Amino acid sequence: MTRIICTLFLAWSSLLAWGQSQSEIAQMRGLTQAPARPQWSIAQDNQDEFQLAFSGMFLLYKNFISSQDASRCNFTPSCSEYALEAIKSRGLLAGPLAAFDRLSRCTSVNQEDYTRHPETGMLYDPVDPAEERLPLPR
Amino acid sequence: MRLILICLGLLLALIGTGRLPAQTLPQTLAFAEAQLALGQYETAIKAYRRVLYFGGDSVGSAVFAPLADCYLATGQARQAQRYFNLAYAQTRDDSLRNELLFRKVAALLLAGQDGLAEVDLLSVQANTPYFRQKLAFYEGVTAFQREDFDRAERAFLQAIDSVAFPGSPQVVRRLFAEQARLRRFNPRKVRWMSVFLPGLGQLYVGEYRYAANSLLLTGGLMALFGYVFVNLSLIDALFSVMPWFQRYYIGGYQHAYRLAEEKIQGERHRIFQQLLDEMTSQIPGKATD
Numbered sequence: 227m228t229r230i231i232c233t234l235f236l237a238w239s240s241l242l243a244w245g246q247s248q249s250e251i252a253q254m255r256g257l258t259q260a261p262a263r264p265q266w267s268i269a270q271d272n273q274d275e276f277q278l279a280f281s282g283m284f285l286l287y288k289n290f291i292s293s294q295d296a297s298r299c300n301f302t303p304s305c306s307e308y309a310l311e312a313i314k315s316r317g318l319l320a321g322p323l324a325a326f327d328r329l330s331r332c333t334s335v336n337q338e339d340y341t342r343h344p345e346t347g348m349l350y351d352p353v354d355p356a357e358e359r360l361p362l363p364r
Numbered sequence: 365m366r367l368i369l370i371c372l373g374l375l376l377a378l379i380g381t382g383r384l385p386a387q388t389l390p391q392t393l394a395f396a397e398a399q400l401a402l403g404q405y406e407t408a409i410k411a412y413r414r415v416l417y418f419g420g421d422s423v424g425s426a427v428f429a430p431l432a433d434c435y436l437a438t439g440q441a442r443q444a445q446r447y448f449n450l451a452y453a454q455t456r457d458d459s460l461r462n463e464l465l466f467r468k469v470a471a472l473l474l475a476g477q478d479g480l481a482e483v484d485l486l487s488v489q490a491n492t493p494y495f496r497q498k499l500a501f502y503e504g505v506t507a508f509q510r511e512d513f514d515r516a517e518r519a520f521l522q523a524i525d526s527v528a529f530p531g532s533p534q535v536v537r538r539l540f541a542e543q544a545r546l547r548r549f550n551p552r553k554v555r556w557m558s559v560f561l562p563g564l565g566q567l568y569v570g571e572y573r574y575a576a577n578s579l580l581l582t583g584g585l586m587a588l589f590g591y592v593f594v595n596l597s598l599i600d601a602l603f604s605v606m607p608w609f610q611r612y613y614i615g616g617y618q619h620a621y622r623l624a625e626e627k628i629q630g631e632r633h634r635i636f637q638q639l640l641d642e643m644t645s646q647i648p649g650k651a652t653d
Contacts (some may be wrong), residue, residue, distance in 0.1 A: 246501055251644050253436075253470055254505050258633040261626035293574065294581050295615040 234306065264288075268303075268310055277314055284310045301340075302348040305332050311353045389419050393426060405434040423455045429464060436467065441475035444468075462488050462495050469502050478509045497523055501643065508636060513543050520639060525646050535642050539635045546631050551624035558620035562613060565620030567625045578616040585609040 266288060269281040287306055299305050308328045313321030328351070340349035387395075396411030412431040415423050432447030448468035455461050465488050472481035485506060490499040504519035517540040524532040524561075549569055558565035563579035585608055593601040 246498060246643060248644060248647055250470065251640050253646075254473070255640055256539065257473055257505065257638060258636045259629075260633045261629045289579070290577055294578055294612050294619055296611075296618050328376060 266307070267341070268307055268314075273314075276318060280310055280313050298355040300332055300334060300337070300349050301351045302346045303352065305329055308351070308353055315353055377590065389415055389423065390420075393423070396427075397430065400430055400434060405437045409434045409438070411435050424450060428454065429467075432467065432471070435469050436474070439474070441471045444471040445475065458491075459491055462490075462498075466498060466502060469506070473505060473509060478506055481506050482510065491599075497525075498533050504639075508639075513540060516540070520643075529646055532642060533648065536639065539638055539642075543545075543632065546628050549624045549627050551621045551628075554624035555617050555621040558617035562616045565617065566623055569620070569623050571623050574619065574623065578612075578619070582609065582616055584614060 309325035428451035500523035507516035598630035600630035
């Protein structure tokens with residue numbers, strides 16, 4: 227009987243001593259993050275077989291070649307993302323030309339010609355010139 | 365006649381305006397409190413700021429703490445800290461001061477200012493079991509964030525209720541033992557493994573696909589180097605294949621370093637979430653998950 231009373235008392239006192247609410251603990255959950263693996267949304271929503279083929283090549287390159295390389299591209303979006311986006315938006319003739327143009331510009335000698343992307347800190351050079359006019363902090 | 369009517373209209377309008385009931389400060393404060401209770405934090409912030417603007421310092425004690433809570437709930441940790449500081453300065457009650465300190469510590473932790481959070485915890489007067497438990501929890505979280513895992517383990521063991529949940533200390537000890545084992549994924553060690561043999565570091569951290577990828581890519585380039593050397597010349601091989609080999613060999617061991625960092629980050633995230641799960645399962649009145 228004494229043991230039961232003692233256990234009940236201890237359980238009751240432990241209830242009184244509890245400080246955290248569920249929301250307080252939930253708030254702390256955001257302190258750590260699981261590492262995020264890149265998701266290439268640009269390779270989705272293909273309109274025809276050509277786009278599908280280029281998206282496949284892009285994913286193959288990103289997964290097996292680019293992943294083994296140090297970060298070397300100066301731009302946001304990267305040259306491979308730019309190429310795929312250009313092919314998707316400008317077609318099979320103008321798209322590759324735009325991609326080659328971008329590759330020729332991917333050097334470290336003309337950095338003053340571009341704004342820096344606020345999130346990545348890289349040079350900002352979108353495929354669509356309308357996006358370039360977005361106000362970005364220098 | 366028209367002029368008289370216009371003047372009469374203007375007069376009536378002025379009288380009407382004078383009698384229009386304006387929203388008083390207590391009404392705005394009640395509205396802000398209602399919005400806070402409903403979880404409409406952005407609207408509550410606007411209302412509280414309005415009360416502060418028109419009420420001045422006299423309403424501060426009623427506004428600073430809930431306003432800080434609203435900022436904390438909307439992820440604006442720096443603003444939350446500011447108003448918790450103001451609320452703390454205006455409060456004389458020890459228990460309330462402790463609660464405000466804990467909420468400020470939460471804001472500091474969310475803002476990534478672990479050092480300041482640790483300093484603020486020193487001001488807590490933990491004179492009751494309730495505050496001792498709460499202090500131990502925040503000390504555990506802060507020490508975990510500062511990667512002082514021995515202290516974090518001691519604090520979490522103190523924070524859990526080992527009387528009502530006798531299995532909890534084992535869970536906490538097991539999680540911290542898992543954390544201690546993460547030392548074997550030292551990114552520098554992993555990088556050196558990949559320097560020694562491309563893909564070895566990736567294999568060590570359990571990334572088998574990347575391990576095979578790195579080994580095949582650098583191995584293929586090495587084979588190409590040998591082929592060009594045998595069939596053409598050493599100069600050809602050095603100029604045409606070597607830069608590519610060098611690029612992917614260096615990229616491979618740098619990638620191994622990043623993978624080891626990601627492995628540690630992912631495991632640490634899992635361990636921390638499980639610690640919080642353990643704490644959540646002990647909240648009185650909540651069923652164990």
